Amino acid sequence: MQTFDLETEGLRALNSQLHALKGQTNLTAWEIVNPKGAHAIAVGLDAPIDVTVRGSTGYYCAGMNKQATVRVAGSAGPGVAENMMSGTVIVDGDASQYAGATGRGGLLVIKGNASSRCGISMKGISIVVHGNIGHMSAFMAQSGNLVVLGNAGEALGDSLYEARIFVRGSVKSLGADCIEKEMRPEHYELLEDLLKRGEADAKAKPEEFRRYGSARKLYNFNIDNASSY
Amino acid sequence: MCGIVGLFLKAPKLAPQLGAMLTEMLITMTDLVPDSAGIAIYTTPQEGRARLTVQSAEPDRDFPGLDADLAGAVGGTVTIERKDTHAVLDVDADRLDAARAAVTGLRDGIKVMSAGETIEIFKEVGLPRDVAARFHLSDMAGTHGIGHTRMATESAVTTMGAHPFSTGPDQCLVHNGSLSNHNSVRRELIRHGMSFETQNDTEVAAAFISHKLNEGESLGEAMEDTLTDLDGFFTFVVGTKNGFGVVRDPIACKPAVMAETDQYVAFGSEYRALANLPGIEAARVWEPEPATVYFWER
Numbered sequence: 001m002q003t004f005d006l007e008t009e010g011l012r013a014l015n016s017q018l019h020a021l022k023g024q025t026n027l028t029a030w031e032i033v034n035p036k037g038a039h040a041i042a043v044g045l046d047a048p049i050d051v052t053v054r055g056s057t058g059y060y061c062a063g064m065n066k067q068a069t070v071r072v073a074g075s076a077g078p079g080v081a082e083n084m085m086s087g088t089v090i091v092d093g094d095a096s097q098y099a100g101a102t103g104r105g106g107l108l109v110i111k112g113n114a115s116s117r118c119g120i121s122m123k124g125i126s127i128v129v130h131g132n133i134g135h136m137s138a139f140m141a142q143s144g145n146l147v148v149l150g151n152a153g154e155a156l157g158d159s160l161y162e163a164r165i166f167v168r169g170s171v172k173s174l175g176a177d178c179i180e181k182e183m184r185p186e187h188y189e190l191l192e193d194l195l196k197r198g199e200a201d202a203k204a205k206p207e208e209f210r211r212y213g214s215a216r217k218l219y220n221f222n223i224d225n226a227s228s229y
Numbered sequence: 230m231c232g233i234v235g236l237f238l239k240a241p242k243l244a245p246q247l248g249a250m251l252t253e254m255l256i257t258m259t260d261l262v263p264d265s266a267g268i269a270i271y272t273t274p275q276e277g278r279a280r281l282t283v284q285s286a287e288p289d290r291d292f293p294g295l296d297a298d299l300a301g302a303v304g305g306t307v308t309i310e311r312k313d314t315h316a317v318l319d320v321d322a323d324r325l326d327a328a329r330a331a332v333t334g335l336r337d338g339i340k341v342m343s344a345g346e347t348i349e350i351f352k353e354v355g356l357p358r359d360v361a362a363r364f365h366l367s368d369m370a371g372t373h374g375i376g377h378t379r380m381a382t383e384s385a386v387t388t389m390g391a392h393p394f395s396t397g398p399d400q401c402l403v404h405n406g407s408l409s410n411h412n413s414v415r416r417e418l419i420r421h422g423m424s425f426e427t428q429n430d431t432e433v434a435a436a437f438i439s440h441k442l443n444e445g446e447s448l449g450e451a452m453e454d455t456l457t458d459l460d461g462f463f464t465f466v467v468g469t470k471n472g473f474g475v476v477r478d479p480i481a482c483k484p485a486v487m488a489e490t491d492q493y494v495a496f497g498s499e500y501r502a503l504a505n506l507p508g509i510e511a512a513r514v515w516e517p518e519p520a521t522v523y524f525w526e527r
Contacts, residue, residue, distance in 0.1 A: 037500035039260075056500050056514070075514060077500055078484060096484070096516055115516050116481055135481075135519060
C-alpha cells in the first residue's frame with residue numbers, strides 16, 4: 001500500500017505519480033490522506049490500480065478515469081467521475097452536482113445521495129445511486145444506465161436519447177420526452193447485475209424498480225441506427 | 230466565480246475565534262481568482278451603543294476628527310477606531326439613524342459600509358489574504374459572520390461593488406451568481422423609498438430583502454420572496470442581528486455546501502472552506518436544496 005499525504009506533497013505530485021503507472025505495475029494499492037476537499041484528485045488515471053481517498057473531495061475527483069478503481073471514503077464535490085471512460089468509482093458518502101457527467105463507460109457508485117444533474121449527457125457509463133438524485137438528472141443522456149434506489153427530483157431524463165433510467169422510489173416529474181416504459185426480462189437481468197456490482201443487491205431487488213426512457217419524439221430517431229447506441 | 234463563506238456560532242465559547250475561523254475559510258476561496266474580498270462580522274452588542282462602519286479612499290484626510298465632528302452634529306458620545314481604509318464609529322444607539330444620515334455630509338469621501346447594533350463590514354479590492362490582513366479580521370470576535378470573494382460580472386471592480394452589501398440596520402447579503410431583472414426590481418424599490426449606492430445586482434437583492442423586512446416580513450418570508458421576484462442565478466447568504474440564512478435559486482448551478490454541529494452552522498461555496506473547522510469530521514454536511522430557504526436565529 002502506497003500512502004500519499006495530499007496536504008504535504010501536493011496535487012501535482014500525486015497525479016503525476018499516478019499517471020506514471022502505465023502498463024504493468026506492482027504499485028497497485030494507493031491511499032490518499034488529507035484530501036480536505038481538494039480539486040482534481042486522481043484525475044486521468046489509466047492503469048488497473050486501486051485508489052482510496054480518505055476523506056471528502058472537491059471538484060472533478062476521478063475525472064476521465066480509465067481502468068482504475070477509485071473509492072472516496074467521504075463525500076465528493078461537483079463532477080465526480082466526469083467523463084469516465086472505464087473502471088469503477090465508488091463514493092461512500094454523497095455526491096454534488098453532475099456526478100458522472102458525460103461518462104462514456106465504467107461504473108460509478110454513490111452510496112449516499114447525488115445532487116442535481118447526475119448523469120447529465122452520459123454516453124455509456126453506468127451509475128448506481130443508493131440514495132436520491134436531484135433535479136435535471138440524466139438530461140440529454142445518450143446511452144448507459146442510471147439506477148436510483150431512492151427518489152428522483154424534477155425533470156428526470158429531459159431531452160433523453162437512449163440511456164436507460166431505473167428508479168425504485170418516486171419521481172418528482174419527468175422531463176420533456178421522458179416516459180415510463182415496461183420492464184422486460186432483459187431489464188431485470190441488467191438491473192440484477194448492476195445492483196450486484198453497485199454493492200446494492202442487499203438493499204434492493206430488480207422487481208422494485210420502474211424503467212424510464214425516451215419517447216423518441218424530440219430527436220429524429222431512426223430504427224436503422226439502433227445498433228449503434 | 231464568487232466564493233461565499235459563513236459561520237453562525239451556537240457555542241458562545243467560540244466567539245473569540247470567529248474572525249480567525251472566517252478568515253481561514255475566506256482564504257481557501259482564493260483559487261476562484263477573486264478581484265475583491267469582504268466580510269461582515271456581528272460583534273458582541275453593548276447596551277445602548279451602536280456602530281457605523283465607514284470607508285474612505287483617503288482615510289488620512291477624512292478620518293481625523295471625524296468622531297468629534299459627528300458628536301457635534303448629532304450629539305451624544307462618539308468614538309472612532311480606524312482600520313486601514315475603514316473606521317468604526319461607536320455612537321449612542323438612539324442616535325444611529327441620525328449619525329448615519331449626518332456622517333456622509335461631514336466629509337466628501339465617506340461611504341457608509343454598515344450601520345447597526347453589532348454589524349461591522351470591511352471590504353476592499355484585492356486578494357482575500359491581503360484584505361483580511363489590512364483589517365485584522367482574524368482578531369475579531371463575534372456571534373456570526375459572512376465572507377465573500379468577488380469575481381465581478383455585473384458592475385465595476387470597486388470597493389463599493391464588493392460584497393457584503395448592507396441596505397438596512399444590522400442586515401447584510403452576499404451573492405454568488407448574477408441577476409437578470411435587477412434594473413426593474415431596483416426601479417420598483419426606489420419607488421418604495423429604497424436608495425442605492427451602486428449599479429450592482431447584488432445590492433438590489435440586499436435592498437429587496439431589507440424592503441420586505443421593513444414591511445414586517447420575517448427573514449424566512451423575505452428570503453422566500455426572492456424565489457418569486459428575483460430572476461437569475463443566485464446563492465444568497467444573508468445576515469441579520471440574530472439570524473443567518475441561505476437560499477439558492479431553483480436551478481441551483483451556484484455551488485453550496487453546509488455543515489452543522491452543536492457548536493456552529495457553517496456555509497461554504499465548496500467543502501474546502503469547511504475542511505479545517507473543529508469537529509468537521511463528525512458534522513452533518515449537506516448540500517442545500519434548490520429553492521429552499523434555510524435560516525437559523527438565536
